[in-house]
Amino acid sequence: MKIGIASGKGGTGKTTLAVNLSAYLQEKHLVTLLDCDVEEPNAHIFLKPNFTDKKPVLVKVPQINREECDYCGKCSEVCAFGALTVLKSKIIFYRNLCHSCGSCAYFCPNKAIEEVDREMGIIQKGFAQDIEFVHGILNVGEAMAVPVINEVKKYQGINMITVIDIPPGTSCPVIASLRDIDFCIIVTEPTPFGLNDMGLLLQLLQKMEIPYAVVINRWDLGDSGVEDFCLNEKIHILIKIPFDKELARLNAEGGNLLKQIPWFRDSILALWAGVKGLVK
Amino acid sequence: MMNYKEVVVISGKGGTGKTTIVGSLASLAEEKVLTDCDVDAADLHLLLQPEIKEENEFYGGEKASIDRKICSECGLCEEMCRFGAIDNFQVDSLFCEGCRLCFNLCPEEAVSMEAEFSGHWYVSQTRYGPLVHAKLGVAAENSGKLVSRVRSKAHEIARETSARYIITDGPPGIGCPVIASMTGADLVLIVTEPTLSGFHDLERVVDAARHFNVCPLVCINKYDLHPGRSQEIEDYCKDKRIKLGGKVSFDRDVIGSIVHGLPLVEYSDGKASGEIKKIWQEILTWL
Structure with a gap:
């Protein structure tokens, strides 16, 4: 099962959910977590994996004789x-x-033209607890993220469950990251910004024929726009996560949310139960 | 003669408060042109309530398509396509990059190239001045080219109206749309937050700004959510000789302003509002 976590808007909590869902799942399953946000990869900061492999991402460029x-x-x-x-x-x-x-x-x-390798970034692979973790890092100054994302995506589907942290936005890097997944969890926030960007992402998911459901993060901070929209459009809301200063502080420090915040663990449990029920 | 200054607001990490800050700068700055370069998740219009004056279609690239009546099913195109975009003699337009290789090599000339609609770009009027913005088409490519189009229109308007500033809401990340947004700007204001991710992403986007020779100014948003990490970011800035443009407190009025569709400085006289006003003064001394 390949599950993407996306949002359209940045900073809604994609990485937090991806890391904690993976950490919960590894208790019982073989899990791979892919961080496809190769421009600004962050999952490793929270997961603190031991990297065992590293390889360059090479693309072909012309060399003229x-x-x-x-x-x-x-x-x-x-x-x-x-x-x-x-x-x-x-x-x-x-x-x-x-x-x-x-x-x-x-x-x-x-x-007269020979194609030679040029390095655009790197891929690193390792383990954190029992999670197999892979991420890509685009070299600073490079414009195209897709070749690096495609290398990360090669690790998709090897284990029983793959969780994919998808970059913000709705353009090429997002499309490459969403390729061949079974289900997408949309993480949004209850503001007009969150709603607008979620709407853009929904159009993309519909075009790619990927089923989806929604998580509303910090749901008590904004307005009811996102929830009303989901009700009207019959979009399943998996969980609603309240804003909690303690959780924000602990997460900012890279603390273990599953262990230290019991209600958050329950939320992740409910999230997984919801996803399992929706994926064939 | 260019006598206006261009400020681009970026962040590396998404969701740190770029649009909130740009919305307020729109209200604070005089004689400016506003630009939203986050073309695949644009939100600035939700604060500025623009009235669209001009709508343009943008065609940024091409997509291949195969005429099955002519195709002899030799398979050469599928074998040679580097993007895995051809399967069973059909092009998957989601993955076609428009490179024309198949078009140029097909022995039967069964491949044609069609211009790809990449999205719309708009010139609008707002209470704060002209706004140039865009909406990338669903699953369209060429967001970098669309950003360049939006920016060049903003420069054109700035010249025509003898504006003093261009203020741009930039995209997250460090890749193609960010490079297209900031190259050649007078200043990038980098909005970060005191989290591990915010700090990590700040370092990468500072390197990217310097790689493209753009002067960075840093602003720490929601700095009081983690004063210790904010201090670390300040120390980093000092160490890297990057000017700190200011710090903004966590303030629930920010969410209120978004919900009400108003720039924060107009919605509230609270703490964050006052701090953003100071940042604009700081930007002015730098320009």
């Missing part, structure tokens, strides 16, 4: 991303625009 190149301009012509500009006796390559599609090398009539 000046001896073979006759500056015909074919590579620039076939590059849909404007990553190559051919001048009279010079080729300029813009690495942040390259999607590693391989067109330039494939179509070069002189076979």
Whole structure:
């Protein structure tokens, strides 16, 4: 079973839920937790895993052999991303625009382009308690998160349960993170911001045909907009988590919420029972 | 002649209070153009109540499609596609990046490329001045290109109206839309919070700002929820020679202002409201 935890809006509690749901599940199941927020990965801060493996995420980029190149301009012509500009006796390559599609090398009539590896980030794998944990870290200055996310996603579905911490927003990194999952838990907050961004995420999930249900975090702090919306649209609300200064403080310090806050453990238990009931 | 200054508000971590702060700066700054560059989860309009004056469609890229009547099912496109976007002689547009490889190599010329609708961008009027904003299409790509479009329109309006400031609500993260939002700006205001994640993400986004040669100014939101960690963040800033723009208290009025759809400084005279006013003064001395 592959379960994503997403929100649209940032800072609603995705990572907190992903980490604590995984920690609860590892008591009885084999669990993998994937942190797909490779731009700002945080799950490891709370999980404190022992990393045992580390590998670079490599993408292919063109390397031009000046001896073979006759500056015909074919590579620039076939590059849909404007990553190559051919001048009279010079080729300029813009690495942040390259999607590693391989067109330039494939179509070069002189076979003057070789594709070489470029590191965009790293993947680390390890264990925390019995949770198998994998995350990716995008190198600072890199624009494209998707190749790193795709490497993290290769660990999806190996264990019986995979929990996936999904980045905020609704664009390419989110789509890559949601790929081939069975169910999505949407974590939102009861404000017009939370509702608006949840609405955007719902459209994406519907398009990708992923079933979902909602968790309302800090549900006593805002208005009833999110709850009314869910009732109207017949969207299942899994749990509502109240704002609790003690929980916020403990979490800010990376404390063990399951152990130290009994009502929170009960909430996670109810969350899992709800998800199990909804996933075939 | 450019005589306006551009301030972009970013955070690394999401949900630290970017939009709350931008909403208030919108009310405090004079003669400005406002921009929402968080195109895939835009919220600023909920505070500024814009009246849309101009709506434009944005086509940022292309998607391949295969004509099954012409396709000879040779499988070359599927074999060569690096994005796993072709399966059983059909293109899954969710994963097609529009690279044109299949289009250029198909021996039967069965592949065509269609412009992809990436979303809408708008020029609106608000009580606080013009707002340029956007809405990325569902499952659309090219959020970075859409950000660039929004920003260049904001600059155009700033030149035409001789504005003094452009104030931009940026996206979370450090990737493509963030780079597109901040490159070339005069100042980035980084909003962080005193949590382990907030601090960790701050360090990465500071590195990203410096990588692209943009000057960072840090603001600690909800600093009183963990004064100890706030102090650590202050020490880090001092150590890295980053100016601290100010600290904002946890204040329930912030949620009240969002619920009422008003900038905090107009909704409340409370603690956080006063602290944000001071941050704007601090930004002015830096500009």
